[in-house]
Amino acid sequence: MTTDTTAKKRLTCPSCEQKAKRVSTITLGALLVEECASQFVKDGNDRCDIDGCNPLAGDTGWRFCESKACDVVYFSEEGNTMFTGSQLKVLVGIKETEGERPLCYCFGHSVDSIKGELRSKGQSSALEDIRAKMKDPGCRCENENPSGSCCLGNVKKGIKVAQEELRLADSDIQMSTPAKSSTGKGEKIAKIGTIVSAIMASSCCWLPLVLLTVGVSGAGIASTMEAYRPTFMVVTFGFLGAAFYFTYRPKNAVVAGRHDCCSTEAAVENDCCVSASKSRFSMMTLNKAMLWLVTIMAVAFLFFPSYVGAIIGGSDGKAVTENMNRAVIKVEGMACEGCSALVAEAIHTVPGVLAVKVDYEKGETVVGTKLDQPVPIKEIRAALEKAGFSGAFVRGQTEH
Incomplete structure (x- = not known):
């Protein structure tokens, strides 16, 4: 150890400049050997107590150098006092390149112990074990870890080092991660269930239209799915309610005082807990955004039958005019506005029909033919029955 006084506060290691x-x-005070720790005198005692230590003369703060290529472990911000690894009671694992290399000093995890897990189980549970024990019985990073702060970041790096040393690809070894909570799983299931049930609730409308585009009549399917529409709507709102519950319910907060790695001076400056909080905030924001996107999609599908008529209309594109022979036919079996297109398509297949106008609200269809040609009512009714609907003559020309 050497001591010299300088005026400028030092932030980089005087040996390696890192x-x-x-x-x-x-x-x-907790980790230096006795002869070094005794220099931190408080109230006449030659040891530091739990409240801290007095600084050496001229020193106002201390820094920890984690460079593997540097022997210095601690150095003063003011002055030129340095302590090397040989002056500590414990081995500084993150500065070592071989051997045991301790990483978690509170609960006994090292590069060697992680390699043992990888050999026997194919994965390491070190992170899970540490996170569980941080809550109970709690960690003492400030007193046990040479860096004075939480070890989780170093443990993650240590797992990668162990993998590389065992010459195993990342795909062959699954890094230990916290068990997925039932909340996250339930939230995903609820969101997926919302979309699927909303799609099924509107299938009586969109499915026949899709089949129609490929030349297949879907009227029978429309009437079948319409019977289940109320059930699917209830299921959709049930899933959506569950998704909102899982997303917005209060999350369990970390109990203050259960572990001290989030309360140290080093942790405040570069803290694992702060990083975790930012990560949780980002994930919660993303989950909420996804929930509202799911909600919009669900509403769009649920009410598709209500606005599809405004998109596709209820005619074949040609207006029924006074210059045509016209007849009004009552059509039964239409489940939604989407069925209007199916009805128009079915009637238009009848020879002689020039124009079709379907009114879903009234359940009526106006059919137009040439003035000198009667409206083929029987053929139209047959075409409607084939498509899954039923038709009855209402007014206009005499039924043929």
Whole structure:
């Protein structure tokens, strides 16, 4: 250890020039060997206590250097006091390139122990184990870890190092991740269920139209699916309600004081808990955006039968005029506006029909032919029955 006083606060290691993280004197007092720790004197005692340590003369703060190529572990921000790895009670695992290389000093995880897990199980549960124990019994990173802060970031890196050393591809070893919560799974199921049930609720309308585009009559399917529409609508709103519940219900907060890795000075400056909070916030924002997108899609599908008529209309494109022989036919079996297109298509297949106008609200269809040609009512009724509807003459020319 050497001591020299300078006026400028040092943020980079004087040995390797790498930027270093700030560390509490509590960490130095806990991990330096006796002869070094005794220099931190408080109230006449030659040891640091739980409340901290007095700085050496001229030193106002300390930094931790994690560079593997550097022997320095701690150095003062003011002055030129440095402590090397040989002056610590524990091995600084993240500065080592071989051997055991401890990573989590509170719960005993190292590169070697992770390699053992990878060999025996194909994956490491180190992260899960640490996160569980951070809540109970709690960690003491400031007193146990040479960096003075949470070890999760170093453990993640350590898993990758262990994988590389075992010469196993990332695809062969699944990094341990926290078990997926039932909340996240339930939220996904609810969103998917909302979309699927909404699509099925409107299938009585869109499915026949799709079949019509490929030359297949879907009127029978329309009437069948219409019977199940109320059920699918109830299921849709049930799934949607569940999705809103899972997305917006209050999340369990971390109990204050259960672990101290989020309360250290180093953690405040570059903290794993802060990063986790930002990550959770981003994911929650994305989940909410996805939920509202699902809601819009569900509403669009649910009410598709209500506005499809405005899109496709109820005629074959040619208006029924006074210069035509006209007849009004009552059509039964139309489930929604989409059926208007099916009715118009079915009637238009009858020879001699020039124009068709379907009124879904009234359940009537106006058919036009040439003035000198009668409207083929019987043929039209047969065409409607073939398409899954029934027709009855209402008014106009005499039925033929």
